[in-house]
Amino acid sequence: MPAVLGADLEVPVKGGKLVGYANLDYAASAPCLEPVSAAVTAALPAYSSVHRGAGYASQLTTARYEQARHTVRAFVGARPDDAVIFTRNTTDATNLLAGCLPADTTVVVFDTEHHASLLPWARSVRLAPPPFPGEAVRIADEALAGIDGPKLLVVTAASNVTGELWPIAALAHIAHRHGARILVDAAQLVPHRRLNLTALDLDYVAFSGHKLYAPFGAGVLVGRRDWLSDGEPYLKGGGAVRSVGAADAADQGTDWHDDPEPRHEAGTPNVLGAIAIAAACDALSATGWTAVEREEERLITRLRAGLAAIDGVRELSLWGPDHPRVGIVSFVVDGYAAREVAEALSGEYGIGVRDGKFCAHPFVRHLLGTADGGCEDGTASAVRASIGLGTTEEHVDRLVEALRDLTTRR
Ligand SMILES: Cc1ncc(COP(=O)(O)O)c(C=O)c1O
Numbered sequence: 001m002p003a004v005l006g007a008d009l010e011v012p013v014k015g016g017k018l019v020g021y022a023n024l025d026y027a028a029s030a031p032c033l034e035p036v037s038a039a040v041t042a043a044l045p046a047y048s049s050v051h052r053g054a055g056y057a058s059q060l061t062t063a064r065y066e067q068a069r070h071t072v073r074a075f076v077g078a079r080p081d082d083a084v085i086f087t088r089n090t091t092d093a094t095n096l097l098a099g100c101l102p103a104d105t106t107v108v109v110f111d112t113e114h115h116a117s118l119l120p121w122a123r124s125v126r127l128a129p130p131p132f133p134g135e136a137v138r139i140a141d142e143a144l145a146g147i148d149g150p151k152l153l154v155v156t157a158a159s160n161v162t163g164e165l166w167p168i169a170a171l172a173h174i175a176h177r178h179g180a181r182i183l184v185d186a187a188q189l190v191p192h193r194r195l196n197l198t199a200l201d202l203d204y205v206a207f208s209g210h211k212l213y214a215p216f217g218a219g220v221l222v223g224r225r226d227w228l229s230d231g232e233p234y235l236k237g238g239g240a241v242r243s244v245g246a247a248d249a250a251d252q253g254t255d256w257h258d259d260p261e262p263r264h265e266a267g268t269p270n271v272l273g274a275i276a277i278a279a280a281c282d283a284l285s286a287t288g289w290t291a292v293e294r295e296e297e298r299l300i301t302r303l304r305a306g307l308a309a310i311d312g313v314r315e316l317s318l319w320g321p322d323h324p325r326v327g328i329v330s331f332v333v334d335g336y337a338a339r340e341v342a343e344a345l346s347g348e349y350g351i352g353v354r355d356g357k358f359c360a361h362p363f364v365r366h367l368l369g370t371a372d373g374g375c376e377d378g379t380a381s382a383v384r385a386s387i388g389l390g391t392t393e394e395h396v397d398r399l400v401e402a403l404r405d406l407t408t409r410r
Helices: 034-046 056-075 090-098 133-145 168-177 225-230 260-264 269-289 289-308 338-349 363-370 394-407
Strands: 011-013 018-020 083-087 106-110 124-127 151-156 179-187 203-209 219-223 242-243 314-315 328-333 353-355 383-385
Touching: 034 056, 034 269, 056 083, 056 219, 056 363, 083 090, 083 225, 083 260, 083 269, 090 179, 090 203, 090 219, 106 363, 133 151, 133 168, 151 168, 151 260, 168 179, 225 242, 260 353, 269 289, 289 314, 289 328, 289 383, 289 394, 328 338, 328 363, 338 383, 338 394, 363 383
Parallel strands: 106 124, 106 151, 151 179, 179 203
Antiparallel strands: 011 018, 083 219, 203 219, 314 328, 328 383, 353 383
């Protein structure tokens, strides 16, 4: 397994002692992989402008940037003519696509989505959380059948709240039967599972580098070129235009690129971010998905079994304990607000987890059965532990023991 930076990080706990940090917050932002850091360090001495310099360093940096695009294309199994656009993150990618939808497109989206996939759309139909996966397909089918004009189905591949895997192949099939397209939010899938856009027949996928062990500020939107070629350039400026005419010309003669990559990547791109993502893709592919999945499955099963054995800890799940999931588990602890649990885990045990509603307010409210409550309302929140490369059995066991301790105090 490739190593992560910070595996030996020590953090202070109550009483001033230092302990090894148990990072169980990968779903928010994963640590940097060593090969990613090495690739960025190696690119830095020749760091120079991209697409705008004849100098050797510019040529080299441009080649590295474009190579990163090829690597990402292969990593997600994209079709040869799909666009691969570097963005800031998943949120940026979904917003970019939102700006390129044909006029009057209706977006069908589940209430279980992360806000990045729930909110960018001008016109959307929101579907209630389905009680089982087949029902997700059925209600999407029904909703799409009732819509005229262009339509897009938006769905996450793996939930950032429960880790549960969604039936994206079946949803893609349904979408296409109704002449719709599908965007898959793969932010929580790609660090854990192989994705093959072509085999799954997906139209668009989006993900973030910082969740894929590449925390250098880049993300990706991959997918069909036509909407992206016709859409309004996401950023207007240098690089997105072939030429700009004189001020007295009727339309000022701006000739925008049709190719989605230059059209939507105006300004100096985040080269190091792109190189970092490509290095993470290479490292994961070289490790092999079977090994990555097997180790993660072992640890998440251990963690969930540990949680299930503690009275007063309840795991959140939409589709039940046996539904396949990635290395993410959210839970509530009787008698504690989520923030209190997260603070105690950090302050007393050196464990990092996330608490709150994980930018998925409607979904977390649904799972908790609460009517409302803002982000600051700890009773309407949950705790999330998430794992990945670099997670150890000791981290998992420390969390379980800490929660056992906490529950016996009240
Ligand atoms: C499923 C999912 N989609 C989208 C996002 C947004 O990612 P970013 O903050 O990198 O834009 C997240 C981040 O938590 C996520 O978990």
